[in-house]
Amino acid sequence: MPVISMFYGIIIRMYLLDNHHHRCPHFHAKYAEYEASISIEDGEVLAGQLPRKQFRLVLAWLELHRDELQADWDLSVEGENPYKIDPL
Template identity: 60%
Template sequence: MPTISMFYGILIRMYMLDTKQHHLPHIHVEYAESEAIFQIPDGDLLEGELPSKQYKLVQAWIALHSDELMADWKLAASGVTPYKIEPLR
């Protein structure tokens, strides 16, 4: 599962060919011991949990990069490695 971005200890990953479990475009997020899955492009939480601060950072990052995330989703869903996306700074 490629890591497409990393910021403030948060890892953002996108599985390739990952269209069966959630049936929606989404990213996998890890922070410390927490894991969550966020829908793209709207940033809704599909599964898991994150601390409040990191949750807000991930939602802001999704809002800033929704077009890039959807382009990466199309690549990953077809088995192509997604591109890296700029982290929050």
Template identity: 60%
Template sequence: MPTISMFYGILVSMYALDIDKHHLPHIHVRYNEFKTVIAIPDGEVLEGRLPIRQSKLIQAWVELHRDELMADWFLAASGQTPFKIDPLR
């Protein structure tokens, strides 16, 4: 699973060909022992959870990079490696 961004201890990944379980464009997020899956179009949590502070940070990052995330999703859904996306600063 390629990590497409990392900031403030948060790792954001996107699996290639990961369309079976969630059926929506999404990212996988890890922070310490927490894991979550977040839909790209609307930022909805599909699975898991994060602490509130990290949840707010990832929501802001998704909002800022939604177009890049969707472009990466189309690459990953076709079996290609997604590009890195700038971290939240």
């Protein structure tokens, strides 16, 4: 699972060929022992959890990079490696 960004101890990843897991464009955010799958469209947590502070940082990052995340999603579902995205 390629790492596409890292900031404040949060690692953002996107699985390749992952369009069947949650059936919507999403990415995975990990912080310490916490991990969550987050919808690109609306920032909804699809599975897992993050501490409140880190979740708010991830949402702020999502707002800044939604178009890039969608482009990376499109690459990932085709089995191609996504591009790196600037941190927060």
